[in-house]
Amino acid sequence: MRSACALLLIVGSTLLAPFGAAHGRQDPPVRPARKPLAIKGAKVYPVSAPPIEGAVILLDGTRIKAIGKDVQIPGDATVIDATGRVIIPGLVDAGSSVLVPRGDSGTSGSAEHDVADGVDTFSEEDKEVLQSGVTTALVRPLARGQFNGLEAVLRLLPNRDPQRFYLRRAAALKMTLGFSGADTSTAQQRQQDLLAARQSFEGAKAYKETWDKYRKDLAEYEQKKKQWDEQQKKTPPKADPPKADPPKADPPKPDPSKPAAPEPLKEEPKKPAKPRVDPRSEVLVRALDGQLTVHIEAHAADSIEHALALAAEFKLKIVLEGATEAHLVAEAIAKAKVAVILGPVFRYGIPKVDYVNHAMDCAAVLAQANVEFAIGSFPNPAAGHSGSGASRFLLEAAACAVAHGVAPERALRAVTLDAAKLAGVDRAVGSLEPNKAADLVILTAEPFDSAARVDRVILAGEVVYERKSD
Amino acid sequence: MRALALLAGVLALHSSVDGQASEGGPRGDVIAVKAGRVITVSGEEIKDGVILIEDGKITKVGAGLEIPAGAQIIDASAQVVMPGIVDGSTDLGVEGSSNEETDEIVPHVRILDSLNLRQPALQRALQGGVTTAYVGPGNRSVIGGLGSVVKTSGRSLQEAVVREDVALKAAMGSGPSWGNFPPRGMPPTSFYARRPTTRMGVVWEFRKAFFEARAYKEEAPARKDPAREVLVKALERKVPVRVAASRAGDIETAVRLADEFGLAISIEEAQEAYRHAELLAKKRVAVFLRPTYQTSTLYGAEGSEVRFTTFTALLAAGVPTALLAQTGVEGEGALAMAAFAVKYGATRAQALRAITLTPAELLGVAERVGSLEAGKDADLLFLSGDPLDVTSRIERVMVGGKVAAGRKIVEH
Amino acid sequence: MRIVIGAALSVILAQAGWTRDDVVVVKAGRIVTVSGPDIEGGAILIKGGKIEAVGKEKEIEIPWDAKVLDASKMVVMPGWIEAHTSRGVDRPNEQVQSVPFVSTFDSINPVDPYFEDALRQGVTSLFVLPGHQTMIGGQGCVLRPHGLTTEQMTVVKNHALKLSLQPRGGMSRMAHLAAIRREFDEMLQYLQDLEEKKREVPTAAGGQKQPPPEMDIKKETMARFLGGKLTGYVYCPEPADVLKAIELSKKYKFRMKLVVGRECWKAADAIAKEKLEVVLPAEMVYWETDEEKHQEILRVLPAIFHKAGVKFAMQTDSSSLGTSYQWYQAATAVKHGVPRDVAIKSGTLHAAEVLDLADRFGSIEKGKLANLVVLTGDPLDAQTWVDRVILEGAVVYEREKDEKLERVMELKAGK
Amino acid sequence: MRTLLGVITLLLIPAPGFPVPAAPGSVQDAAKDGVIALKGARIVTVSKGDIEDGTILIADGRIKAIGRGLEIPAGAETIELPKGSVAVPGFIDAHSHLASVFEIDESTESLTPQVRAVEGFSSTHADVRRATASGVTLVALAPGNGNLVAGRVGLVRINGRRLDRMIVSDSAALKLSLGDEALRRDREPTSRTGALRMLRDALRDPRGEISKSLIDRREPAIIHARLAADITRAVELKETFNLKAALVHADEATQVLERIRNGDVSVIFGPLTVSDKRAKLETPAKLAAAGVRLAFCTDAPASAEDQLRVTAAIAVKYGLDPKAALRALTLDAAALLGVGDRFGSLEEGREADVVVYGGDPLSLASPVELVVVEGRIVHRKPKR
Secondary structure (H helix, E strand, O other): OHHHHHHHHHHHHHHHOOOHHHOOOOOOOOOOOOOOEEEEEEEEOOOOOOOEEEEEEEEEOOEEEEEEOOOOOOOOOEEEEOOOOEEEEOEEEEEEOOOOOHHHHHOEOOOOOEHHHHOOOOOOOHHHHHHOOEEEEEEOOOOEOOEEEEEEEEEOOOOOOOOOOEEEEEEEEEEEOOOOOOOOOOHHHHHHHHHHHHHHHHHHHHHHHHHHHHHHHHHHHHHHHHHHHHHHHHOOOOOOOOOOOOOOOOOOOOOOOOOOOOOOOOOOOOOOOOOOOOHHHHHHHHHHOOOOOEEEEEOOHHHHHHHHHHHHHHOOOEEEEEOOOHHHOHHHHHHOOOEEEEOOOOOEOOOOHHHOOOOOOHHHHHHHOOOOEEEOOOOOHHHOOOOOHHHHHHHHHHHHHHHOOOOHHHHHHHOOHHHHHHOOOOOOOOOOOOOOEOOEEEEOOOOOOOOOOEEEEEEOOEEEEEOOOO | OHHHHHHHHHHHHHHOEOOEOOOOOOOOOEEEEEEEEEOOOOOOOEEEEEEEEEOOEEEEEEEOOOOOOOOEEEEEEEEEEEEOEEEEEEOOOEOOOOOOOOOOEOOOOEHHHHEOOOOHHHHHHHHOOEEEEEEOOOOOOOEEEEEEEEEOOOOOHHHHEEEEEEEEEEEOOOOOOOOOOOOOOOOOOOOOOOOOOOHHHHHHHHHHHHHHHHHHHHHOOOOOOHHHHHHHHHHOOOOOEEEEEOOHHHHHHHHHHHHHHOOOEEEEEOOOHHHHHHHHHHOOOEEEEOOOOOOOOOEOHHHOEOOOOHHHHHHHHOOOEEEOOOOOOOOOHHHHHHHHHHHOOOOHHHHHHHOOHHHHHHOOOOOOOOOOOOOOEOOEEEEOOOOOOOOOOEEEEEEOOEEOOOOEEEOO | OHHHHHHHHHHHHHHOOOOOOOEEEEEEEEEOOOOOOOEEEEEEEEEOOEEEEEEEHHHOOOOOOOEEEEEEEEEEEEOEEEEEEOOOEOOOOOOOOEOOOOEHHHHEOOOOHHHHHHHHOOEEEEEEOOOOOOOEEEEEEEEOOOOOOHHHHEEEEEEEEEEEOOOOOOOOHHHHHHHHHHHHHHHHHHHHHHHHHHHHHHHOOOOOOOOOOOOOHHHHHHHHHHOOOOOEEEEEOOHHHHHHHHHHHHHHOOOEEEEEOHHHHHHHHHHHHOOOOEEEOOOOEEEEEEOOOOEEEEEEHHHHHHHHOOOEEEOOOOOOOHHHOHHHHHHHHHHOOOOHHHHHHHOOHHHHHHOOOOOOOOOOOOOOEOOEEEEOOOOOOOOOOEEEEEEOOEEEEEHHHOHHHHHHOOOOOOO | OHHHHHHHHHHHOOOOOOOOOOOOOOOOOOOOOOOEEEEEEEEEOOOOOEEEEEEEEEEOOEEEEEEEOOOOOOOOEEEEOOOOOEEEEOEEEEEEOOOOOOOOOOOOOOEOOOOEHHHHOOOOOHHHHHHOOOOEEEEEEOOOOOOOEEEEEEEEEOOOOOHHHHEEEEEEEEEEEOOHHHOOOOOOOOOHHHHHHHHHHHHHOOOOHHHHHHHHOOOOEEEEOOOHHHHHHHHHHHHHHOOOEEEEOOOOHHHHHHHHHHOOOEEEEOOOOOOOOHHHHOHHHHHHHOOOOEEEOOOOOOEOOOHHHHHHHHHHHOOOOHHHHHHHHOHHHHHHOOOOOOOOOOOOOOEOOEEEEOOOOOOOOOOEEEEEEOOEEEEEOOOO
């Protein structure tokens, strides 16, 4: 297995290595050591802990240094007085497709496709998204088919600083069951999807076995080759072997201190044929090994059930995406201990097949069933969306959950820490804690108040948006 | 409030002269343009000329004019100033289709009803020096409706329209018949089967329309038919007919039909007009020429045979000829066309006139635009060099004494 | 091979008046050398199709047997160079997506009017490449627009490799990049395996003698490309593709030139940083609408790239407008603020440099091929005519004898 | 077959007087013909300011009294509303194709003033049931944008009853369309030039139904016009023929703001979706700031009825004054549709269409606690 990993590194290193592809419109400004930044006076929702009135948040460089009521503000710190304001962590949209070209949705996907290859760093469509407080986005490949490709976590840095723009590449493998993005999804579609998915995973298993066998054979071959070479040295080819009985050499004396010498080889060992490296199977093998979470987009209740079954069959670590009818099968999801990235909350147009049972209280049902969930924007054309603008209304989406019975704290977590967790980046972002990223949003009112406006967005320790006072 | 501020910003841009907002609006203000060279088109070129502008109109043009006290001065001493370009045939600003296709004969539809003055194309044309444009219906109907002359800078119809319903559009050739065929299973008179499928059919539709209009006129029924009313105007030569025709045969046909019904016509496109220069001169038919300059194939629009010398040939025969820019070229296409016309045999004066004063005359708007003369609209182009030098740039466009919003060239 | 072509060439050129073996002197009112300052009242001495000397007329000693071309009322400049075109070939886009082994050499149509017209406009070198629709599209061919057969026209057969980052219909950019990487990786794997096999051959002592493994002929082009021995012409329709091209070139260590789409000005700084050379699209100047501000913005590519410090060549298109002429493209660049010398260079010397052939042509300098255009006036003036074109020392075009031109310039309708 | 279905449908509809369940378990049979008292909410009357901790007395489908500390008559059903809740007039969707999908464009001709949108409406559609919980109590049903003159706009109330009891008016306005949608290649007109000529001819014809409706009877014209040029033309028509007019889908309204204001034309805007561009999201604020009368619409099925409040909330987020937003949702919409004397405000004698929110009605986190239409409770927040 190790050498397969090595191969993967050679072959697919661009898939995984955070190459400086995030080169943007301009180079990140080279900055001298920054003065620390302190924000004081606000009500702070750290999300990971209860809210703190009149807290001080001390930022040092790109990280949070300290947070609390009695944090000392260093003398050289720049201070933002946010008295009367409310601070929440930078929002995490776990259902985003910001900067992913819309045109990709008609293309056919494959497991090894890396969404980062499609991300258009020159687009500015994330500008308004950032201004609405979303600082981190889990983006997925838009493509047809059962395997859509690898997801990635972006931090929406306006300067596209290549060091920080990709928070995580190959964050998850995106799959789709019974949903084609158009209005054609049917049981038949799902049947095809399942069949193809099973075949692919079985194929990946076989691929892994082939490589395991090859590596085993290779090791064996190398050992034998060594032996053969030594054997050849001992009996130089020059000396024509007599046709008659070769002179019997004395049988080697058994040496008890050494293991028994191997039997002499009759012919030169054959090098095993090397199997082909297949980037697609490499990715699937990682999913089968549990190294890569699989995000399965499934909307209809029965599609969700099949997704759970597939996960059980191949022992996949999965997260459900979309999950429009999750409220109908909440118990099953809870039982399988599978998390959900729910969305979209806002749906338009004549409902397509998958959205007929779209319900505003889905989150509330999941909360009641103790299912772990995040809320994502999922700007899906089948739900009447165009572009990635839905991401600007992530807080509003969470507010709708509150109106249908989700506790406000839980709803806020669904667009911050829980979303970060399901994107696999909760060590870095999603809550306001020392040593975490200095990504935060200053609001003019409580997050779900109709008067709440984003006053400032701080990303990686820098004010990247400031509201013009009107 | 924000919206108002935005609007104010736009207005300020429109009226700013040399960066200063003209407080209290332009009315009553006198502007003096000091130009390195003035190309008046109507008269001699003036070195170090001055153009005085009041209320958006030119009051005086000449060398060494006295500049009235308090006048705003625009220093263009390093620039060449010429009249705004008049494009004799465009579909600028037409929203959606420029063809009303319900019938072959729709003389009473008006292109003004389709105009969207906020279309980018108008702004682009303006920045490219086209300050006045004839906007007309397309070539899909045999008789396609009424075209009008507008200023490209206008924000409202009242402001934009220079003269409405200046010409009735007709088309010869394959434009109205191309792609027509009676679909299987449908009666040939069905709506889906547009009737003319050949050049003969096109001419027949045209003839029938005017034939019926003539009868209608004699009959003079109490209930007016708006379509025929327009045709009657054309019969009475109150509205000229603009005929799109590329090939020599189509041009001949147009002239013959004009004779038959006593119409006043002009020819548009006219790539093969060189074959009938004498005929057109004799019949006093003006031409809006859209030349084809390519040698890779020798055939242009509708299979017409390319000649680079059509313009010169028409002028030599005494046919009033305006030059049109290539379709789809935004901005400075007309100046390039003039430059090529000179290369292929015309004089400077002929070429520059053909994109300004000549089309203005042919469109009946020469009392307002087309040259730099006292009493005309102050529609000025400020160029970095000679207009026929393709490396010269239009640096400023003025319409009615107001500097049009400066274009933004982003060079990173 | 080269001798054979040379011989064939001398035959064709002979038809035009003299052979390339003749000694020729061109006297010019003004020589636009491009590489150096203009020379008023200059002369160019040509031997064997190459420029032997260039300077003031009095400085050049005219051999007694020289043929003298008197252009002392004219302007002489190096021929224009089209650094990227897919015209003049039959269907330039192969449907199979990875065909490094094909070459446009095999589909050039010598009698395509495009070549004739190019000559008429003073173009003396053309680089004909596969189109933008094939992922790994094959090799190009550098031509002179004169000759009866492809062989006669060819300057360099199989020059550079065309790649395109434009995904085919139904494919996303990620899929396209994954496919390119797969091709490259498989090639590298193939080369590695081949090396291994080669190493193993001599050790196979006991068995029967095997010939050393040879490279599959179809893989040779690609091997040369990934080995850095063959330059890639990479088409980047969008600015993000430019970054991807840079990423690929670093990872797979190949050399490249970029053929950019119009939006790629956004990546001009990144291109400058990597010191890459580009070929601009024929539509070098375009309008776009700022929908928020309701403002029209003119984007001028040559100006942006010049300012960013990027060396560029310009393409022309097949419209009947100015954009089909190299001189007009250069004039457009000047109009929008590019210095005159840079604009002319981008159609001549810089284009030659983009082709990596600046040692052969692109300017009027000693040792370069005598590809000259004799003009009636300034190169960027619309009133100027191409009077004569000299290709490798031989006059191959004369305006006076241009029948097609004569026909379109007839004043009276003939027949 | 269809008639049979119709009969079955009719049979399934309970006899008048009995409320039809809107959503399972959500409807309370209010004291029939009795008096209901809503107590404890902040009342936003829209027309006459707010009343803190007020009471609304409802009888015979109308508001009998409204104010602070009203005496509640004996026998009245008193509903104590949760603390912090806010009572507002039922919201009005000023342009919708609710439950009439595919039945909105009679495309045989381009002038069809005779058709009525209520006749393409299906009162038992699931969307109508869902709408009872949306806070929208009155819907203007409009024909589509596919005809120059598309037909009659009707008013229905979302009261969970059968069609004849839902209809307030079957002809409250006439719908016109100046957009591309009305131009078809297979029918006159195919271009805007042709369209304007036909409309002018129709309005000039004194015997025609169109001029009778719009000029003689002064019924409001609801004009679909997306582009600035179309809006200008609509205002021109309004002025030339002195019509009562409102624009709908006026996407480019901000570009010709003054023209709209000076022309005294109202605007029905919506839906605002989460994908819309900023310029569109800011349009309601700009219209209101310029003094243009504004109403919101869902344009269902473009968005569901519960998105009407979301549209208003988004407009507020993008600069619209919250008070103006509430007015647009209620009284201004009613006035524009010619029923401002009956709907859109909480006053004595007005129709008892009341919606109670758990908090600020424009905060999306506030649940719909209670919906009263025609004096009857049609929805209550489900217990979770």
